[in-house]
Amino acid sequence: MSILKIALLGHPVLQKTAQPVENPADPAIARLVDDMKETLADIGGTGLAAPQVHESLRLVVFRMPAERIPQGAPVEPMDYTVMCNPVVTPLAAEKTYAWERCLSIPGLHGRVPRWPHVKVNFQDLAGRGIELEARHVLASLLQHECDHLDGYVYPMRMDDLSYLAFNGAPGRLAQELKSGASLDPVFESLAKAWPDRERWI
Numbered sequence: 191m192s193i194l195k196i197a198l199l200g201h202p203v204l205q206k207t208a209q210p211v212e213n214p215a216d217p218a219i220a221r222l223v224d225d226m227k228e229t230l231a232d233i234g235g236t237g238l239a240a241p242q243v244h245e246s247l248r249l250v251v252f253r254m255p256a257e258r259i260p261q262g263a264p265v266e267p268m269d270y271t272v273m274c275n276p277v278v279t280p281l282a283a284e285k286t287y288a289w290e291r292c293l294s295i296p297g298l299h300g301r302v303p304r305w306p307h308v309k310v311n312f313q314d315l316a317g318r319g320i321e322l323e324a325r326h327v328l329a330s331l332l333q334h335e336c337d338h339l340d341g342y343v344y345p346m347r348m349d350d351l352s353y354l355a356f357n358g359a360p361g362r363l364a365q366e367l368k369s370g371a372s373l374d375p376v377f378e379s380l381a382k383a384w385p386d387r388e389r390w391i
Contacts, residue, residue: 191228194243199295199343201244208239208246208339211274214317219249223272223315226251230270235293237331239338242294248275250312250335254328260372263326273312273320278336280305281323288330289363289377290344299363299377301353302344304330327374360384364391 197203211219222245226238230251237252254268285303292298308329310322324332334344345354353362357380364381367373368391373381381387 191224193232194225194229196229196233196293197242197244201294203241203244203246204294204338204343205341206241206246207341208241208248210248211313214274214313214315219247219274220315222247222249223251227270233293237335238293239335241338248339249273250276250332250339252331252335254331257375259327260374262372265324265326265328268328271322272315273310274314274317276310276312276332276336276339278305278333279309279311280307281309282307288327289366289374290330290334291357291376292334292344294338295343295345297357299355299357299360299380300345300348301350301362302330302334302347303349304333304347306330308332310336358384359386361390 226243229243230238236254236258240247240249250273251270253270254265256267259265282305286306287301288304289299290302306329307325310324310332312320314320348354355362360380363377364384364387367378367381
């Protein structure tokens with residue numbers, strides 16, 4: 191297995207519509223998945239789409255560790271899961287806001303409107319059809335990763351760019367935390383670690 195290089199914002203591979211995985215059982219796909227898992231483990235991330243590692247394929251690898259689930263969220267921890275050719279269908283009437291970061295846009299975070307409840311139909315590595323329902327942080331994660339398959343990065347989904355910020359100056363995020371919002375623990379840590387928060391919040 192190998193740790194793969196992450197494509198950064200502006201690279202053409204992140205702007206393309208990815209090609210379908212024609213044969214999920216192809217050993218080359220299994221090798222790519224193993225490398226994506228190792229890359230996620232090395233970085234400490236939760237999700238990775240194949241275009242982010244310079245492979246323009248409709249393939250996503252994700253996990254949901256317990257430490258990334260906000261208290262009380264209707265989400266269970268999940269081990270590494272592989273989705274070939276995923277299709278996302280909203281199951282909610284309205285979008286809500288989710289804070290997101292991206293391995294392809296290091297150092298930044300933003301608030302993105304996402305469907306809070308979705309289903310995703312995909313194939314596993316044996317080619318079997320799978321349907322997964324997801325809510326809250328898992329729903330946001332899956333929409334974020336599947337966006338990469340169609341050439342979208344999360345700032346393109348934002349409706350207010352004043353909520354795009356460097357991780358070292360998380361003003362809007364800190365305001366939301368102070369208001370009592372339930373946040374992904376990673377974003378809660380960003381806000382609490384901000385040295386200037388008492389001055390500005």
